[in-house]
Amino acid sequence: MKRVMFYQPGDIRVEEAPIPQPGPGEVVVENKVALTCGTDVKIYKRGYRFEPPFAMGHEAAGVIHALGAGATGFQVGDPVVAHNSAPCNQCYYCKKGQHSQCEDLLFSNFTDGAYAQYQKIPARIVAQNMFKLPQGMSFKTAALLEPLACALYGTEMTPFDLGDTVCVNGCGPIGLMFVRMCYLRGARVIACDMSPTRLAIAKKLGAWAVVNIGETADQALAVRELTEKGRGVDAAIEAVGLPEVWSLALAMVRPGGFVLCFGGTPKGLTVPLDTTLLHYSQVTVRGVFHTTPRHVAAAFEMLKMGQITAEDFAQNEYPVEKIEQALQEHGAGLVIKNAIVF
Ligand SMILES: [Zn+2]
Numbered sequence: 001m002k003r004v005m006f007y008q009p010g011d012i013r014v015e016e017a018p019i020p021q022p023g024p025g026e027v028v029v030e031n032k033v034a035l036t037c038g039t040d041v042k043i044y045k046r047g048y049r050f051e052p053p054f055a056m057g058h059e060a061a062g063v064i065h066a067l068g069a070g071a072t073g074f075q076v077g078d079p080v081v082a083h084n085s086a087p088c089n090q091c092y093y094c095k096k097g098q099h100s101q102c103e104d105l106l107f108s109n110f111t112d113g114a115y116a117q118y119q120k121i122p123a124r125i126v127a128q129n130m131f132k133l134p135q136g137m138s139f140k141t142a143a144l145l146e147p148l149a150c151a152l153y154g155t156e157m158t159p160f161d162l163g164d165t166v167c168v169n170g171c172g173p174i175g176l177m178f179v180r181m182c183y184l185r186g187a188r189v190i191a192c193d194m195s196p197t198r199l200a201i202a203k204k205l206g207a208w209a210v211v212n213i214g215e216t217a218d219q220a221l222a223v224r225e226l227t228e229k230g231r232g233v234d235a236a237i238e239a240v241g242l243p244e245v246w247s248l249a250l251a252m253v254r255p256g257g258f259v260l261c262f263g264g265t266p267k268g269l270t271v272p273l274d275t276t277l278l279h280y281s282q283v284t285v286r287g288v289f290h291t292t293p294r295h296v297a298a299a300f301e302m303l304k305m306g307q308i309t310a311e312d313f314a315q316n317e318y319p320v321e322k323i324e325q326a327l328q329e330h331g332a333g334l335v336i337k338n339a340i341v342f
């Protein structure tokens with residue numbers, strides 16, 4: 001089979017590898033669709049914290065090719081989607097309900113990536129975070145499970161009431177999913193981005209107003225002006241992963257408001273903090289990472305309901321040999337995501 005391996009920034013290779021065999025509790029999936037993700041683009045350009053070479057891709061859906069002993073609840077031929085991680089459910093953090101901080105959070109990618117014709121799913125993920133597709137759900141839509149699970153978790157970690165105003169900064173795939181989830185939870189959503197195409201999709205997904213940051217000198221002010229008396233939004237979500245945008249999100253919330261820092265940044269960065277904002281204005285800042293099994297299950301329900309579909313999120317299709325082109329297009333913002341079809 002073919003799979004994509006990372007060697008160094010700018011050097012990824014489509015290689016031949018043996019089809020994996022499932023061990024106890026494991027499942028081997030024949031992938032039908034894998035999606036590009038901002039994380040893959042970052043890895044392609046900058047590398048990652050793992051020693052290369054490693055397998056790439058973590059958003060895929062396909063058909064069960066083989067079942068290991070004791071893998072229950074599924075059959076060969078079932079169309080499935082597997083999330084890319086599962087916590088241990090035994091450590092201090094899992095018992096505290098903070099599964100994304102699990103001391104032994106298992107990720108399936110990097111050993112068996114999603115940019116591969118066949119992919120082995122670890123037993124723990126099969127048991128916790130793998131789902132059979134209902135009739136009518138496309139593989140492309142199913143493959144949106146992982147990013148949606150992250151955005152859904154982030155939305156639930158953001159406190160706001162029905163009718164509150166929430167600003168989503170950044171309309172990449174995750175930002176657009178935030179737009180949709182916040183809209184469904186009853187927020188008046190303001191979406192910020194520099195791409196008119198992305199902003200048009202944000203509107204389609206429920207944004208009440210959009211701010212093209214390329215057309216305004218002061219983004220925080222432009223957002224504030226959309227709120228009553230310019231007081232600021234009730235909650236601001238950062239979905240870009242740039243420290244400047246973390247600061248910007250802080251500058252657009254009202255007193256007593258909430259800032260969710262969702263986008264991961266390179267290690268070691270710091271953001272200046274106006275202490276009066278935290279003390280006198282009682283602004284809350286929270287970071288979140290990844291997701292939890294409860295939110296993965298909820299995300300799958302959202303996909304079943306058709307709240308997020310591939311039509312808005314995955315534009316072009318490429319064979320695995322064209323992975324670099326697919327990632328470059330994604331990185332250049334020409335598409336929300338691309339699909340690798342097998
Ligand atoms: Zn992803």
Ligand SMILES: [Zn+2]
Binds near residue numbers: 087094102103
């Ligand atoms: Zn744990």
